[in-house]
Amino acid sequence: MTAGSAPKWRRLEPDERREQIFACAAELFGERPYAAVSTADIAARAGVARGLINHYFGTKRELYLAVVRRALTLPPSAVTTLPDGSLAERTDAAVDWFLDMVSKQQKTWLAAITPEGIGRDEEVERILDEADRDAAGLVLEAMGFSRDDDRWEQLIAVIRTYAGMVKAASREWLDRETLNRSQVHTVLSQVLRTLVADVIPRARTQSS
Amino acid sequence: MTAGSAPKWRRLEPDERREQIFACAAELFGERPYAAVSTADIAARAGVARGLINHYFGTKRELYLAVVRRALTLPPSAVTTLPDGSLAERTDAAVDWFLDMVSKQQKTWLAAITPEGIGRDEEVERILDEADRDAAGLVLEAMGFSRDDDRWEQLIAVIRTYAGMVKAASREWLDRETLNRSQVHTVLSQVLRTLVADVIPRARTQSS
DNA sequence: GAACACTCTTGACACCCTGCCAACAAGCGG
């Protein structure tokens, strides 16, 4: 009993505390669906009073949205690489780059793109949309298209379609383990090649 | 004021009442995310006491799962049609059939395949998986494959990958309206053709 | 046609979760 000066709790910088709570929330939301995670759970894991969560994030939902937003913001490392080479080489490289990225982030990313059963959530959808749009833009540029292309919006839409396939393929590979990396690579790069070389030119004639 | 015999409520057959509650729940879950729909909301729309929901479905969550399950169970009308013709003809027909079906169910189906932000739900995932698996089976058979094929599981996996693209494409068409039906048709049938003619044979050599 | 029984339906109770806010105390500056 040297001194009676044992603080019941430690005082942190706002940013620090905020980040700590955020991290715990990200873990829990990655494990269970939204409704099955209580703010009490998050507070407990962070070793903090429940009220502090509201102090920093306002609402459970806002905290959740923040987690989703960050989970989907892809690292700015990006596709600055591989601008030239044959079409096949470029698609192969792009898919490879992507699969590498995914296999690192694995758990978080998988959880982030898991489809929900039913019930649309405007806010979440907008975040997902935005992320898809960015990713699609990168892919298009890597494939040699320009943002100035007057069909840019349609191109984005087509690639976003492709993004749906990419996500499903990732689940088959990492989650269900029904396809190995090489097989997923084949499927994705082949389809991407078809899209760029075959479908996109053809779609031009149908632009309503 | 003829007689004082005005019943406060009407007594229904269990199946009938169950179905009525179910329908109201399906509407609400289609409009808002799970957490934003209260059992009180459902009960109110059904004009029924809240407790009755638990009586028939046990739990809000169980009711939700029932709704998801039915929303994803595709009509048994199925692909009994079009077994022969060239590959291009078959893919075209299959995609057409599918787009017709989707454009009818529209709202419900769209809501059902909308991705959630983050947080995996075992139960829901299993239901979605099962539905995808069934759909993939139908597609494969329409493309001329047999359930006896010793690579059936892998084929299913590849088509389920494709299903991710189909869902994304449907959203672009019906929801975002960035692509018209004809464009979506082109993309989907072309990719399906590529998968069947090109990717699947190639994947054989990589079956680990 | 009145009493009866069957069971569908209600209403209230106990418990948990969320957001809010005033009071508290950790740690720095004087």
Place this chain on the structure above:
DNA sequence: CCGCTTGTTGGCAGGGTGTCAAGAGTGTTC
């Protein structure tokens, strides 16, 4: 060592969920 700033706590009010005993339609019987 004292006081001030402000990060942090703890409890309260409102609302949602699941349970259960009691109540009220409705067909049946005599």
